[in-house]
Amino acid sequence: MTGRDEVLAVVRAQIRAVCPEVDPAAIRPDRSMRELGCDSLDRLDVVVGTLDALGLELRPDTFAGVRDIGGLVDALVAELGRAGTPGGRRG
Numbered sequence: 085m086t087g088r089d090e091v092l093a094v095v096r097a098q099i100r101a102v103c104p105e106v107d108p109a110a111i112r113p114d115r116s117m118r119e120l121g122c123d124s125l126d127r128l129d130v131v132v133g134t135l136d137a138l139g140l141e142l143r144p145d146t147f148a149g150v151r152d153i154g155g156l157v158d159a160l161v162a163e164l165g166r167a168g169t170p171g172g173r174r175g
Contacts, residue, residue: 087161088157088158088161091134091138091157091160091161091164092113092153092157094134094137094138095111095130095134095153095156095157095160096108096111097137098129098130098133098134098137099111099117099120099122099130099153101133102122102126102129102130102133103117103120103121103122103126103130105121106120106121106122111153112153113152113153113154113157114152114153114154115152115153116151116152116153117130117153131147131156134156134160135160138160138164139167140160140163140164140167143163146159146160146162146163147159
């Protein structure tokens with residue numbers, strides 16, 4: 085699974101699992117998890133759960149500069165691409 089829409093679906097599912105009070109319609113690429121009411125621990129849980137669901141290892145530099153859900157999805161798609169290439173990492 086490397087498509088942006090597929091990764092966005094995983095991120096949305098993780099946000100809903102960690103913060104069930106969030107309106108699903110509000111989980112859009114242009115919004116940040118902070119704007120949705122997710123605190124720092126919630127955000128960490130979403131990222132860790134998403135990495136686990138995608139079979140990726142945590143690389144903190146992957147998320148440098150990520151400001152919104154769309155940026156998170158883009159970083160994860162790029163990481164999936166690296167993990168699927170020869171010499172790449174798979175968790």
